[in-house]
Amino acid sequence: MKLDIFNEIQDPRPWAEGHEHQRIAQAIEQAELADETGYGCWWQVEHHGAEEFSLSSAPEMLLAALSQRTTNIRLGHSAVLAPSRFNHPLRIAERAAWLDHLSGGRVELGLTRSTTPEWRLFNTDPADVRPQTAEAFDMIPRMWTEDRFSHSSTNFRISDVPVVPKPYQKPHPPLWQAATSPGSFEDAGRRGVGVLGTTIWESLERVARMVDLYRTAAAACTAPAGAFVNNQVAFFTFVHCAETDQEAMRNGAAAAAAWYTVRALTFFEAADAFVTELDRQKAVLAAPDGGGLTGEFLRAEAAAASAGPNDAQLVIGRIIQGEEVPEEEVFEALNAQDSLIVGSPETCRKKLRVYEELGIDRLMSFHQVGALPHEKVMGSIRLFGSLISEFDR
Numbered sequence: 341m342k343l344d345i346f347n348e349i350q351d352p353r354p355w356a357e358g359h360e361h362q363r364i365a366q367a368i369e370q371a372e373l374a375d376e377t378g379y380g381c382w383w384q385v386e387h388h389g390a391e392e393f394s395l396s397s398a399p400e401m402l403l404a405a406l407s408q409r410t411t412n413i414r415l416g417h418s419a420v421l422a423p424s425r426f427n428h429p430l431r432i433a434e435r436a437a438w439l440d441h442l443s444g445g446r447v448e449l450g451l452t453r454s455t456t457p458e459w460r461l462f463n464t465d466p467a468d469v470r471p472q473t474a475e476a477f478d479m480i481p482r483m484w485t486e487d488r489f490s491h492s493s494t495n496f497r498i499s500d501v502p503v504v505p506k507p508y509q510k511p512h513p514p515l516w517q518a519a520t521s522p523g524s525f526e527d528a529g530r531r532g533v534g535v536l537g538t539t540i541w542e543s544l545e546r547v548a549r550m551v552d553l554y555r556t557a558a559a560a561c562t563a564p565a566g567a568f569v570n571n572q573v574a575f576f577t578f579v580h581c582a583e584t585d586q587e588a589m590r591n592g593a594a595a596a597a598a599w600y601t602v603r604a605l606t607f608f609e610a611a612d613a614f615v616t617e618l619d620r621q622k623a624v625l626a627a628p629d630g631g632g633l634t635g636e637f638l639r640a641e642a643a644a645a646s647a648g649p650n651d652a653q654l655v656i657g658r659i660i661q662g663e664e665v666p667e668e669e670v671f672e673a674l675n676a677q678d679s680l681i682v683g684s685p686e687t688c689r690k691k692l693r694v695y696e697e698l699g700i701d702r703l704m705s706f707h708q709v710g711a712l713p714h715e716k717v718m719g720s721i722r723l724f725g726s727l728i729s730e731f732d733r
Contacts, residue, residue, distance in 0.1 A: 341696045341731045342380035345721070346418065346576040346704035348387070349395040352599060352711045363395055366714045367402065368409060370707070373718060375410035377725035380732060381448055382406060383416040383576070383704050389461050393603045400435050407443035415443050418536050419450030419518040422476040423469045424495060425462040426454065429476045430503065433483040437507045445508040450516035450536050451476055455608050477515070477531055481566040484512040511567040516574070521617055522637045523624065525550050529557025532564025534572035541656055543677040547575065548698050553637050555699070576704035578680040580712065581724040585683040593682045594671035596710035601670055602659055611660045652677050685723055692731060
């Protein structure tokens with residue numbers, strides 16, 4: 341299991357003069373340390389209108405800068421917002437190829453549909469995002485590998501165009517798909533692309549089932565979106581490593597985990613998203629073919645749900661309903677189901693073993709969270725990095 345880093349460039353209030361510039365400079369410094377320490381990949385998100393939750397509105401710019409400031413660490417976009425009002429597939433292909441040359445062939449490219457607030461911001465019809473994302477997965481690898489590219493559909497008319505430059509990596513950089521629902525995990529596997537998930541609000545039992553769902557779909561993939569099947573599973577989770585468990589808590593780990601949970605559920609409009617996903621799952625279960633692998637997953641999950649929701653699910657439900665839940669209660673509920681990794685190197689090592697046993701290929705460690713001071717983030721990156729050789733063999 342490779343240890344990677346996941347980054348949002350978070351900028352919580354209160355703000356001081358020059359706060360945005362400071363956060364961007366700190367992200368570069370953290371990436372340089374990650375490169376020196378031996379992390380596998382630096383994964384950068386794309387968000388718009390996110391304010392303090394994420395400054396990462398132009399991740400391709402940061403990744404281009406990192407291509408000149410780092411040597412070995414791979415540069416992952418997790419993930420490009422694929423509907424065309426965000427990013428035309430041609431521009432995605434061109435930018436990623438350029439970055440691949442600038443970095444000497446270190447790019448990993450993820451695509452995602454995005455979520456309601458960003459669809460609204462870019463005047464995107466939610467009904468269009470799935471088909472447009474599917475088209476992007478079809479078009480981009482062809483743009484990279486065909487001398488001249490043509491494509492005709494409701495969304496795009498491209499005729500005999502040379503898309504240049506071609507990527508430095510041959511045949512092209514690995515492709516990934518960001519996913520949060522069982523259906524998305526199945527989609528990624530059927531496309532033959534790697535899957536990018538999160539453990540922060542999931543029990544590890546459910547993560548294990550999601551991994552199995554993806555692996556089953558990927559094993560059946562005979563016509564991948566790209567030139568090869570990228571059968572890899574990556575999950576990001578909040579990580580804060582300090583000399584002792586007590587020091588990790590004194591550094592503000594509980595407050596950071598709670599801050600992120602509240603801000604993320606608010607930004608992504610989780611209450612509405614939950615209803616939308618529930619309707620989608622009902623449609624899957626009602627499908628004449630039984631809903632495929634996702635239908636099987638949902639029926640098995642329903643059969644196992646007799647015990648009722650766990651503490652983490654109850655806490656998340658309260659937050660979604662607008663309740664202010666104490667920071668320590670949020671942290672303890674998430675920590676109890678191993679949704680995050682906080683503590684001494686020995687504590688982190690034990691939790692990493694559990695993640696490794698789940699069959700995760702890449703653990704995307706999320707260090708710069710909330711109001712954790714920059715020097716504590718750097719210390720966490722350094723200490724957690726001391727475990728790399730034990731897992732990335």
